[in-house]
Amino acid sequence: MAKIKHLPLHEAQKIAAGQVVERPANVVKELLENAIDAGGSHISISIEDGGKQLIRVVDNGSGMDREDAKLCFEKHATSKISTVDDLPSLTTFGFRGEALASIAAVSKVSLLTKEQSATEGLRVTAQEGAIQIEPAGCPQGTDVTIRDLFYNMPARAKFLKKRETETRHIIHAVQAIAFAYPHLHVQLFVDSKQLINCPPQDTMLQRCAQMWDATTAKHMLAIEATRSDKGISLCGAISNHQWFRYDRSGIFFLVNNRWVTNIQLGRSLLKGYNNVIPHGRYPMAAISIMINPALIDVNTHPRKEEIIFAHPRTMEQLIQETIRKALEQHLSKQIKKEVSLYQPTSSTRSSSSSVSFTPASFASVEKDIALFKATLPTTATAPKAFASFDPASQSTSVTQEVEKTKTIPIIDTMQAHTVIGQFAKTYIIIEQEDGLFLIDQHAAHERILYEQFSQQFQNMPTINLMFPQMIRCSPQDLALLESHLELFKEHGITIEPFSKDQLIIQSTPVHLKNAPLQEIVHQVIGWLKELSNVDQEQLHKTIHDKLRAQMACKAAVKAGDQLTQTQMHELIKDLHITPNRFSCPHGRPTGWMLPLYDIEKKFRRKT
Numbered sequence: 001m002a003k004i005k006h007l008p009l010h011e012a013q014k015i016a017a018g019q020v021v022e023r024p025a026n027v028v029k030e031l032l033e034n035a036i037d038a039g040g041s042h043i044s045i046s047i048e049d050g051g052k053q054l055i056r057v058v059d060n061g062s063g064m065d066r067e068d069a070k071l072c073f074e075k076h077a078t079s080k081i082s083t084v085d086d087l088p089s090l091t092t093f094g095f096r097g098e099a100l101a102s103i104a105a106v107s108k109v110s111l112l113t114k115e116q117s118a119t120e121g122l123r124v125t126a127q128e129g130a131i132q133i134e135p136a137g138c139p140q141g142t143d144v145t146i147r148d149l150f151y152n153m154p155a156r157a158k159f160l161k162k163r164e165t166e167t168r169h170i171i172h173a174v175q176a177i178a179f180a181y182p183h184l185h186v187q188l189f190v191d192s193k194q195l196i197n198c199p200p201q202d203t204m205l206q207r208c209a210q211m212w213d214a215t216t217a218k219h220m221l222a223i224e225a226t227r228s229d230k231g232i233s234l235c236g237a238i239s240n241h242q243w244f245r246y247d248r249s250g251i252f253f254l255v256n257n258r259w260v261t262n263i264q265l266g267r268s269l270l271k272g273y274n275n276v277i278p279h280g281r282y283p284m285a286a287i288s289i290m291i292n293p294a295l296i297d298v299n300t301h302p303r304k305e306e307i308i309f310a311h312p313r314t315m316e317q318l319i320q321e322t323i324r325k326a327l328e329q330h331l332s333k334q335i336k337k338e339v340s341l342y343q344p345t346s347s348t349r350s351s352s353s354s355v356s357f358t359p360a361s362f363a364s365v366e367k368d369i370a371l372f373k374a375t376l377p378t379t380a381t382a383p384k385a386f387a388s389f390d391p392a393s394q395s396t397s398v399t400q401e402v403e404k405t406k407t408i409p410i411i412d413t414m415q416a417h418t419v420i421g422q423f424a425k426t427y428i429i430i431e432q433e434d435g436l437f438l439i440d441q442h443a444a445h446e447r448i449l450y451e452q453f454s455q456q457f458q459n460m461p462t463i464n465l466m467f468p469q470m471i472r473c474s475p476q477d478l479a480l481l482e483s484h485l486e487l488f489k490e491h492g493i494t495i496e497p498f499s500k501d502q503l504i505i506q507s508t509p510v511h512l513k514n515a516p517l518q519e520i521v522h523q524v525i526g527w528l529k530e531l532s533n534v535d536q537e538q539l540h541k542t543i544h545d546k547l548r549a550q551m552a553c554k555a556a557v558k559a560g561d562q563l564t565q566t567q568m569h570e571l572i573k574d575l576h577i578t579p580n581r582f583s584c585p586h587g588r589p590t591g592w593m594l595p596l597y598d599i600e601k602k603f604r605r606k607t
């Protein structure tokens with residue numbers, strides 16, 4: 001007996017709709033794009049229960065006549081193209097004519113719409129394929145209301161996340177559109193409260209101040225670049241080297257005003273910040289790329305979130321170089337004295353691009369600049385790196401103390417050794433029979449504490465803070481954190497919600513009593529967002545590890561801390577009995593050997 005049969009149309013549409021509509025934020029994005037395609041200049045979005053109960057988007061655009069209003073919910077009904085040959089010259093977001101059809105297949109939709117010339121408006125309702133139209137009084141434009149998303153697909157509804165998570169995704173989508181169109185007036189109401197109100201602006205920098213806050217805006221740098229030979233130009237705003245986040249939620253890429261999430265664009269951005277901001281941190285950026293539409297393919301992703309570039313390498317290089325140039329110029333302004341010339345590495349050098357990467361000077365004095373200097377081509381071999389060390393020089397210091405002749409067995413080799421002292425208040429120099437051993441005091445202490453924390457968390461001594469620390473964060477972040485507070489408790493940190501946007505820390509492990517915990521808390525929020533697709537068990541394990549590393553980092557001695565001889569000996573002794581002692585929890589080496597043989601070769605005593 002034949003097994004194949006045609007699915008009823010509305011069932012097939014529900015299945016297809018799942019591709020377009022995965023979560024409420026996708027609906028918001030489609031409706032916003034329709035509003036912009038219709039020429040709206042003022043768009044207001046309202047959501048309830050993370051968009052699961054209600055999404056309403058009101059625009060003052062062209063509106064629809066009766067004919068269009070009837071057709072707009074039909075699949076492949078679009079006013080934007082007639083043939084695929086129109087795609088290369090597309091100027092609208094929409095072209096597939098499937099968004100409204102898909103949304104209507106999985107929710108209860110009603111729509112009010114009126115063209116400017118019409119005497120009255122129309123009310124259209126669509127549910128389970130049945131469309132009703134009746135006259136209605138309404139202003140010019142379109143007002144779409146979506147209720148009960150996935151009411152007829154319980155299996156899909158189950159996968160929707162908590163109200164706060166879905167709200168966060170919606171906020172992100174609204175911000176992206178607001179960045180793409182600074183001239184739009186955008187409003188977002190979340191559960192009847194106005195969260196975003198952005199009147200029209202001229203520039204991306206002004207938009208940043210509206211979207212984020214005044215302090216963030218002060219840290220944003222304007223960027224601009226063109227590759228006219230490849231038909232590309234870009235402009236936007238990026239955070240400077242002193243301002244970063246713990247997750248990617250402050251990064252927006254717009255290609256021909258379309259918000260895209262291409263992984264390679266994000267990667268080129270991060271490469272531009274390589275060694276400028278700490279590992280595991282993310283910049284904030286709103287970058288608008290304008291490109292000849294013939295050089296991209298927008299028809300590759302079911303939700304049109306990704307596009308394909310004809311020349312992806314050019315795009316990556318342009319982004320990376322523009323970022324580095326902007327950061328470098330910003331840094332140059334802060335320089336007090338010149339010490340070295342920056343030589344771009346081959347990957348950042350550009351010959352044909354009109355974005356030229358001009359070498360600039362840096363001063364070593366600034367802490368910020370020290371960070372940036374890590375991007376200098378590093379000396380490959382250990383002896384060379386050490387060759388610049390001049391014990392007679394005034395500017396380098398080796399902290400020596402009288403008690404230096406004490407010898408104890410060291411590290412893996414169990415050799416007798418002498419602690420010579422501390423160099424640059426960062427490295428402990430140890431003399432052994434077969435060479436000099438340098439220990440990075442911070443990396444080593446971090447590893448020691450990390451392993452201690454891992455073993456004795458259950459009975460770690462904690463302390464009640466005399467002055468509890470208050471930590472501010474957005475209500476969405478607070479809600480996200482609320483269900484994970486036990487993560488902190490298991491690490492000896494008692495943290496509780498204090499108000500709708502404040503947390504209070506009452507007690508901490510003794511090691512951390514003086515550490516600012518704000519950063520750790522925001523870091524955890526960032527991880528929770530970054531790992532939102534990971535299952536709970538894996539999420540907790542990953543965050544446990546990361547949190548432990550972060551706490552060890554905060555509690556460890558820092559580079560620049562002066563250590564006494566006794567402290568140095570303690571540290572070496574502890575390191576010796578610590579598992580995984582050759583690297584810190586972030587993977588940096590804790591120690592480094594300069595063999596006697598290499599020293600002798602340098603002085604041509606050996607060949």
Ligand code: ADP
Nearest residue numbers: 034038072078079094095096097098099100142
């Ligand atoms: P697409 O945008 O790909 O054409 P949609 O399903 O999103 O497909 O919309 C179908 C059609 O409905 C659009 O081509 C447009 O003509 C009309 N439409 C949708 N939303 C609006 C709106 N807010 N204002 C005016 N017309 C709209």
Ligand code: MG
Nearest residue numbers: 030034094099
């Ligand atoms: Mg559309």
